[in-house]
């Protein structure tokens with residue numbers, strides 16, 4: 001596809017089914033999401049795993065097509081929430097878990113792993129997860145590491 005060929009451009013608003021996966025191709029999936037809901041978070045786990053941004057959905061909107069055997073999971077001890085990454089190429093693909101305050105079971109995919117989605121065209125919301133400031137919700141600009149005085 002050339003830079004000026006917009007024929008493959010996917011909608012970035014509204015529910016749409018996107019294909020994605022890891023770098024080496026071992027892990028492939030589809031997700032039906034609205035990219036208007038993409039967010040980044042400044043918590044320690046999101047920072048260490050990369051700041052690409054994620055979009056959440058109910059588990060039934062996510063379909064793992066291949067790679068169950070290649071996937072590895074990491075989660076903090078006692079947490080129901082994990083990140084899944086390809087054990088072959090190392091790309092972090094998605095997270096899943098259960099946060100009752102945010103609607104229960106979820107899957108959140110990293111938008112940078114979606115095919116044919118240009119993150120430069122997305123508008124990110126920013127969570128202040130570093131301070132467990134979930135009640136504030138996402139805002140249009142990043143939160144600093146340092147808590148507001």
Ligand SMILES: [Zn+2]
Pocket residue numbers: 022023024025026027086087088089090091
């Ligand atoms: Zn891979």
